[in-house]
Amino acid sequence: xxxATDITKINEQSxxxxxxxxxxxxxxxxxxxxxxxxxxxxxxxxxxDKCTQCLLCTPVCPDSxxxxxxxxxxxxxxxxxxxxxxxxxxxxxxxxxxxxGM
Amino acid sequence: MAFNFxxxxxxxxxxxxGHRMCAGCGATIAVRTVLRALKPEDKAVIGxxxxxxxxxxxxxxxxxxxxxxxxxxxxxxxATLSGVETAYHALKKRGRLSENYKFITFGGDGGTxxxxxxxxxxxxxxxxxxxxxxxDNEAYMNTGIQRSSATPMYADTTTTPVGSHSNGKMQNRKDxxxxxxxxxxxxxxxxxxxxxxxxxxxxxxxAIYTPGAAFLNVMAPCxxxxxxxxxxxxxxxxxxxxxxxxxxFEVVEGKWILNYEPKKKLPIEDFLKTQGRFKHLFKxxxxxxxxxxQEEVDRRWEELLFKCSR
Amino acid sequence: xxxxxxxxxxxxxxHAIKQINPDVMPAxxxxxxxxxxxMVSSFIANGEIDTEFIPVESxxxxxxxxxxxxxxxxxxxxxxxxxxxxYMWELLYVAASDRLxxxxxxxxxALTGPxxxxxxxxDSMGARDAGWIQIYAENNQEAYDNFIQAFRIAEHPDVRLPxxxxxxxxxxxxxxxxxxxxxxxxxxxxxxxxxPENYLLNPxxxxxxxxxxxxxxxxxxKMNQRLAMENAKKVILEVAEExxxxxxxxxGFFEEYKLDDADYAIVIIGSAAGTxxxxxxxxxxxxxxAGLLKIRVFRPFPGEAIANALKNVKAxxxxxxxxxxxxxxxxxxSELKAALFDLRITSTVVNYFYxxxxxxxxxxxxxxxxxxxxxxxxxxxxxxxxxxxxLRK
Numbered sequence: 001x002x003x004a005t006d007i008t009k010i011n012e013q014s015x016x017x018x019x020x021x022x023x024x025x026x027x028x029x030x031x032x033x034x035x036x037x038x039x040x041x042x043x044x045x046x047x048x049d050k051c052t053q054c055l056l057c058t059p060v061c062p063d064s065x066x067x068x069x070x071x072x073x074x075x076x077x078x079x080x081x082x083x084x085x086x087x088x089x090x091x092x093x094x095x096x097x098x099x100x101g102m
Numbered sequence: 103m104a105f106n107f108x109x110x111x112x113x114x115x116x117x118x119x120g121h122r123m124c125a126g127c128g129a130t131i132a133v134r135t136v137l138r139a140l141k142p143e144d145k146a147v148i149g150x151x152x153x154x155x156x157x158x159x160x161x162x163x164x165x166x167x168x169x170x171x172x173x174x175x176x177x178x179x180x181a182t183l184s185g186v187e188t189a190y191h192a193l194k195k196r197g198r199l200s201e202n203y204k205f206i207t208f209g210g211d212g213g214t215x216x217x218x219x220x221x222x223x224x225x226x227x228x229x230x231x232x233x234x235x236x237x238d239n240e241a242y243m244n245t246g247i248q249r250s251s252a253t254p255m256y257a258d259t260t261t262t263p264v265g266s267h268s269n270g271k272m273q274n275r276k277d278x279x280x281x282x283x284x285x286x287x288x289x290x291x292x293x294x295x296x297x298x299x300x301x302x303x304x305x306x307x308x309a310i311y312t313p314g315a316a317f318l319n320v321m322a323p324c325x326x327x328x329x330x331x332x333x334x335x336x337x338x339x340x341x342x343x344x345x346x347x348x349x350x351f352e353v354v355e356g357k358w359i360l361n362y363e364p365k366k367k368l369p370i371e372d373f374l375k376t377q378g379r380f381k382h383l384f385k386x387x388x389x390x391x392x393x394x395x396q397e398e399v400d401r402r403w404e405e406l407l408f409k410c411s412r
Numbered sequence: 413x414x415x416x417x418x419x420x421x422x423x424x425x426x427h428a429i430k431q432i433n434p435d436v437m438p439a440x441x442x443x444x445x446x447x448x449x450x451m452v453s454s455f456i457a458n459g460e461i462d463t464e465f466i467p468v469e470s471x472x473x474x475x476x477x478x479x480x481x482x483x484x485x486x487x488x489x490x491x492x493x494x495x496x497x498x499y500m501w502e503l504l505y506v507a508a509s510d511r512l513x514x515x516x517x518x519x520x521x522a523l524t525g526p527x528x529x530x531x532x533x534x535d536s537m538g539a540r541d542a543g544w545i546q547i548y549a550e551n552n553q554e555a556y557d558n559f560i561q562a563f564r565i566a567e568h569p570d571v572r573l574p575x576x577x578x579x580x581x582x583x584x585x586x587x588x589x590x591x592x593x594x595x596x597x598x599x600x601x602x603x604x605x606x607x608p609e610n611y612l613l614n615p616x617x618x619x620x621x622x623x624x625x626x627x628x629x630x631x632x633x634k635m636n637q638r639l640a641m642e643n644a645k646k647v648i649l650e651v652a653e654e655x656x657x658x659x660x661x662x663x664g665f666f667e668e669y670k671l672d673d674a675d676y677a678i679v680i681i682g683s684a685a686g687t688x689x690x691x692x693x694x695x696x697x698x699x700x701x702a703g704l705l706k707i708r709v710f711r712p713f714p715g716e717a718i719a720n721a722l723k724n725v726k727a728x729x730x731x732x733x734x735x736x737x738x739x740x741x742x743x744x745x746s747e748l749k750a751a752l753f754d755l756r757i758t759s760t761v762v763n764y765f766y767x768x769x770x771x772x773x774x775x776x777x778x779x780x781x782x783x784x785x786x787x788x789x790x791x792x793x794x795x796x797x798x799x800x801x802x803l804r805k
Binding site: 010025030060063065 | 107108109111112115117118119120121122123124125126127128129130131134135138159160161162163164165166167168169170171295297298299325331332333334335336337
């Protein structure tokens with residue numbers, strides 16, 4: 001019985017012998033390969049001139065889509081941001097604007 | 103350790119994006135904060151009761167969890183993680199494991215207040231060194247907004263629909279934090295999503311690093327079930343606290359501690375009017391229901407103040 | 413040298429657990445399996461073993477915690493009976509689907525409705541389609557021997573399925589009989605250490621267990637479970653062979669007792685096989701070619717092998733100690749008839765229900781079953797498809 005060890009190759013066309021035993025998945029964070037950014041109907045855009053790097057937008061993102069590096073926020077992870085708009089609302093500096101569409 | 107927001111936000115993300123929770127979901131905001139309270143060098147096993155979080159965060163073959171993760175069924179997250187935690191002690195004792203692990207399990211109010219209450223109670227009473235986090239969105243959201251014992255009075259849900267003969271749920275919500283506190287475990291706290299998440303972060307840190315069982319009850323609004331626009335979540339949580347609908351407190355070794363007392367307690371209407379599930383309460387003929395609502399909030403707040411003053 | 417002792421079935425299983433010294437045992441008391449966790453607790457309290465015992469608040473949690481511990485990388489087991497097993501029902505399917513090789517010491521007892529603490533097989537037979545390996549014991553010796561083999565079978569990399577080691581409530585669990593125990597060091601060596609390839613507490617590789625896996629993956633997952641069950645057949649025989657080398661006691665899927673030249677055969681599971689063997693002996697003395705086939709392994713079901721062993725028999729009585737309420741036969745009756753059909757064996761077959769809720773089953777009744785078969789074959793009585801033994805009329 002052959003068992004796939006590379007979980008990134010498992011998909012809805014995989015034959016039964018490539019499905020991991022017990023549907024167990026080895027290694028964390030594999031959902032990054034799934035693009036939820038396609039769900040957006042509105043898109044947050046940041047104005048770096050207005051952003052003070054206060055970071056208040058970062059913990060409120062339900063989709064871990066405001067990455068922080070060296071104490072500074074980076075641009076949105078548009079592959080995963082679902083466009084909920086919480087970040088825009090918590091920004092006290094008007095640095096985030098929701099734009100219609102993707 | 104003083105709370106340093108920038109340092110906290112610099113810690114690695116342990117819930118990966120790409121999960122299928124709804125846009126604006128309160129549960130994953132809570133989960134991110136709880137997981138951030140882990141020391142980066144500590145490993146963890148995460149448990150999860152069936153619910154939105156589970157079916158959206160581990161859809162085969164995609165897991166959003168960076169740590170080891172186990173979902174068993176709806177009603178047994180407490181017992182399942184009891185087994186994992188006990189296995190950890192067994193493997194350590196027998197020299198088969200040297201790394202440090204922490205154990206955190208998440209359940210919605212359905213899996214925690216209701217179907218999983220026995221399993222949770224057992225895990226707490228046996229004082230396993232684990233944290234059970236209830237993300238309380240006040241109804242069975244995964245199956246489509248049915249009432250739970252955490253659903254507040256008069257909420258419009260699909261099994262307590264508002265109609266010509268109904269004003270929504272007719273019963274009070276269960277006070278789960280008090281029930282768990284009465285298990286006399288080392289740490290119980292209630293929190294929600296506020297500002298920098300300092301409150302939830304610090305409580306998570308205490309819960310994770312206090313030896314023995316710990317329980318966190320975290321109000322995590324659901325935009326679909328509560329019927330509000332997704333960006334409003336932080337305002338709703340703030341109003342829940344400022345109206346004393348959802349007080350922030352801890353029970354440390356049996357001692358009740360109030361973490362925040364509003365300078366001026368806001369009327370409950372301020373919280374209720376933000377959500378479509380309470381819309382019917384603002385019809386002129388339902389004025390008395392609001393009065394009654396306020397009385398119940400006041401009664402419970404006074405009771406909490408009494409507990410915390412002892 | 414093996415050790416001669418006198419023990420009840422529960423003591424025998426508890427002794428096997430002591431020798432195995434598993435990592436974790438959660439359990440909740442229920443008659444007649446309660447003694448097993450009690451004895452294990454005493455072994456721990458007296459420092460004889462260092463298993464972590466979890467005194468859970470229900471059987472639902474004992475199975476849940478056993479699964480959690482096993483997924484975490486520990487060798488884990490629990491014990492239960494009857495309603496305890498019923499309360500675990502949902503989890504039985506999950507344990508099998510998650511491919512968690514946990515072991516359950518099941519002491520068979522009637523399911524409630526009405527409450528009845530005595531033996532029948534309605535508990536485990538009801539769980540027959542949950543994806544667990546099921547091995548049944550006739551007596552204390554077999555209960556002990558099966559338990560020693562259990563982890564080897566369940567944990568085999570080609571199998572990785574949960575296993576139920578069953579013995580009859582009270583009849584086996586509480587009756588004290590002579591038993592031959594194997595030395596501690598031999599058992600330890602035979603069972604070995606549990607070394608799963610992947611587990612939650614593997615610091616080098618996190619693992620996620622228990623996903624949402626809808627229709628694109630579900631059927632393939634079930635196919636893999638079925639293949640594991642197929643593999644279990646081979647592994648059960650391999651482990652039995654190795655066990656025989658150690659103990660001198662031989663095991664297979666089933667035991668044939670004077671079946672070689674038999675014209676009339678009873679097929680049965682569990683302790684009632686002993687009673688039936690006495691009937692066979694008495695009938696053989698009278699020159700009647702009676703025989704017995706005692707099923708040891710019911711899951712995976714060795715249908716073809718059983719049917720082959722019965723192919724020259726003129727009439728077969730299939731004995732069920734559980735109703736299935738299909739109004740068309742009991743669990744063993746239905747499955748074995750299907751297996752006989754596949755081999756185009758058209759002997760007379762009657763499905764009997766006996767011992768339900770602890771109803772006595774005597775040598776005289778066993779002999780009466782053989783007499784029925786003789787009458788059917790000789791044409792002196794009309795064949796009945798289903799019959800009850802000991803039912804008041």
